[in-house]
Amino acid sequence: xxxxxxxxxxxxVSFDRTWQEYVDGFGYDVDWFGSHWLGLQSIFEITNSRxxxxxIKIHVSQQWKKKTIKYHDFKITDTASGFRxxxxxxxxxxxxxxxDCLSALNNTEFSTSDRPTSICSSAAQSGWWFGxxxxxxxxxxxxxxxxxxxxEQGAFWNDGFQTDTVVYTEMVLLAA
Numbered sequence: 001x002x003x004x005x006x007x008x009x010x011x012x013v014s015f016d017r018t019w020q021e022y023v024d025g026f027g028y029d030v031d032w033f034g035s036h037w038l039g040l041q042s043i044f045e046i047t048n049s050r051x052x053x054x055x056i057k058i059h060v061s062q063q064w065k066k067k068t069i070k071y072h073d074f075k076i077t078d079t080a081s082g083f084r085x086x087x088x089x090x091x092x093x094x095x096x097x098x099x100d101c102l103s104a105l106n107n108t109e110f111s112t113s114d115r116p117t118s119i120c121s122s123a124a125q126s127g128w129w130f131g132x133x134x135x136x137x138x139x140x141x142x143x144x145x146x147x148x149x150x151x152e153q154g155a156f157w158n159d160g161f162q163t164d165t166v167v168y169t170e171m172v173l174l175a176a
Contacts, residue, residue: 003046005038006171008146008155015143016125019115023079037127037143040076040083040110043173047075051176054087056142058098058157059168067157068093071102072176082109082117085129101140101157105129142169 013027013035025039054074059066073088084107090100108129111121120130120137128141144155155166
């Protein structure tokens with residue numbers, strides 16, 4: 001099984017959304033790119049029904065480079081627990097894999113600017129599993145704005161892409 005929970009191609013779709021929009025999901029047919037977020041409640045229900053892996057792909061503008069990483073045993077907790085990120089081991093994919101970022105964010109609550117767990121979601125203008133300011137918020141954000149170039153609001157993944165513009169992010173559930 002392959003289920004896309006995030007696809008972000010277009011600067012025409014903002015991922016600076018409310019907590020409730022992240023819970024319910026948004027996007028889909030807003031633009032022809034299909035940029036969307038499945039919804040935290042749906043992700044919770046799906047990932048707690050059986051075992052899933054999470055595959056993340058990041059594309060950058062420089063020669064349309066792509067890097068991928070897979071996290072085993074991905075799930076999130078329920079709304080009462082703040083939709084905490086729960087992941088197992090990281091598995092590099094491809095010949096030039098994406099660096100492991102999410103392991104440092106394991107067990108963090110999902111955060112949006114209207115329901116922050118730290119000031120990081122307001123600064124990033126997106127919903128994500130952010131750490132604390134003391135830990136520089138996050139070493140990645142697949143929901144950051146696509147049309148920004150390496151600012152606090154931009155989509156990024158700290159590794160070899162640090163100076164490139166992220167033009168596409170995708171998060172996919174794979175049945176384990």
